[in-house]
Amino acid sequence: DSGVTQTPKHLITATGQRVTLRCSPRSGDLSVYWYQQSLDQGLQFLIQYYNGEERAKGNILERFSAQQFPDLHSELNLSSLELGDSALYFCASSVGLGAKNIQYFGAGTRLSVL
């Protein structure tokens, strides 16, 4: 158990809908990362927050947004869902910024868009 909690584990929804994925980081971790893993793209970095502030963006679509709350949990919002958004979404957390800080991953949320 990595200590990173993601909910829900599975999500099935229809095209055009909006969903929210939740992530609770490990106790004491200030940095949260979101990754997407699809069959054709592999594991890709989406966005990073540190202590409530956005710090880095990867290949995140404009239909997707995220935030980190004062209690440090994070939410990834996916809107106007398309079939291609079906994927595993992972959250990771680390104590600080930079490569010296180990990222620990949650078990992921499997999103199926029908």
Next chain:
Amino acid sequence: DAKTTQPTSMDCAEGRAANLPCNHSTISGNEYVYWYRQIHSQGPQYIIHGLKNNETNEMASLIITEDRKSSTLILPHATLRDTAVYYCIVRVGNAGGTSYGKLTFGQGTILTVHP
């Protein structure tokens, strides 16, 4: 971040050492070598990381060549539960710029441990 090259797949007999190579010939002086593994769609699991020196922990050993252009992850006594995709990742060390330590995953090495 420096690119890495790994074999697509490898096999190993249970109980034997698994040696997974990784090439990172364009690595910079402040870039760390990280290893993660992913077991069948579970979340990636941190294994080990290093900058210049060889490292060992309860899971594995990391051997980095003197010129830092390649490394080897060693699982000393592989078990069936070590069957997974293993990712070698190079990360920039400082917290500046736009990367802020994101992980860039390649295709990894599919390690299959046989009975």
